Amino acid sequence: MDLRRPGAGSARSIDRSGPGRARIGSAVPTLDLLVNNARRRVEIGAEESLLSVLRDELNLTGAKYGCGEGQCGACTVLIDGRPTRSCVTRAASVGGSAVTTIEGLEEDGRLHPVQQAFLEADALQCGYCTPGMILEGVALLRRTAHPGDAEIARAMEGHVCRCCTYPRIVRAIREAAGVSAKAPGAAQGPAPVKQP
Numbered sequence: 001m002d003l004r005r006p007g008a009g010s011a012r013s014i015d016r017s018g019p020g021r022a023r024i025g026s027a028v029p030t031l032d033l034l035v036n037n038a039r040r041r042v043e044i045g046a047e048e049s050l051l052s053v054l055r056d057e058l059n060l061t062g063a064k065y066g067c068g069e070g071q072c073g074a075c076t077v078l079i080d081g082r083p084t085r086s087c088v089t090r091a092a093s094v095g096g097s098a099v100t101t102i103e104g105l106e107e108d109g110r111l112h113p114v115q116q117a118f119l120e121a122d123a124l125q126c127g128y129c130t131p132g133m134i135l136e137g138v139a140l141l142r143r144t145a146h147p148g149d150a151e152i153a154r155a156m157e158g159h160v161c162r163c164c165t166y167p168r169i170v171r172a173i174r175e176a177a178g179v180s181a182k183a184p185g186a187a188q189g190p191a192p193v194k195q196p
Contacts, residue, residue: 031095035060036104044091051075051086054101062102062131066160073159076132077101083139102131105138114138117176118169125163133159137173146177 028043035058042057054060054077063086066074070085077086078100105112111119114137124130133156140147140155147155152173153166161169 029092031091033058033091033094033099034097035099036101037098042091046092048091049087050077050084050089050091050094050099053091054086054099060101060103064128064131066128071158071160072129073132073136074129076135076159078135078139081139081142083136100135102134105134112138114141114173114176117172121168121172121175123165123168123172125165129159129161129163133161133169137169137176140173141177147173149174 029046030041031044031053033040033042033053035054040058042053044053044057051063051065054063055065063077064074065087066072068087070088073085075085075087076083078084079089079094079097081098081100102115105115112134114134118124118130118134123133136155136159137152140152144151149170152170156166156169156173
């Protein structure tokens with residue numbers, strides 16, 4: 001198990017006195033977080049990433065460790081409604097902000113419309129990138145109620161899907177927005193073939 005990367009292992013397997021952590025006998029810094037509408041207090045290291053805290057301290061494993069550089073989108077969460085790469089965001093920097101993870105989207109046992117649309121459009125295959133993609137889609141639809149395909153594609157830039165389900169991801173977000181395939185800016189299929 002590689003314990004050098006954020007999110008690796010579980011809270012029990014990580015040496016919590018490692019780099020950026022207080023040593024035995026000294027006070028460990030704590031942080032009050034608002035995550036998925038619940039107040040949580042966690043012990044953090046000075047340089048600990050939000051991804052590491054979410055996964056290892058709060059057991060919210062939807063956000064994934066991908067590249068560790070904020071380039072692939074697998075670790076995306078919403079901070080005050082804005083998509084943010086949690087692998088490069090220090091946990092200490094988000095105190096006082098509302099953090100939403102994929103686990104916080106459902107309400108009363110019902111999936112968020114973007115989650116439901118991803119299922120219905122088969123917009124996931126292995127699922128590793130899906131939480132980040134869904135959260136980016138949620139943020140887009142909060143900014144723009146009826147985005148066209150080009151706008152959806154721009155919003156998804158920086159999210160890597162190794163299974164290459166990009167067309168289905170665009171379709172899912174469009175469907176979640178209630179945008180029909182014939183709306184301005186939406187992708188059009190091939191022109192119908194005229195029969196002689």
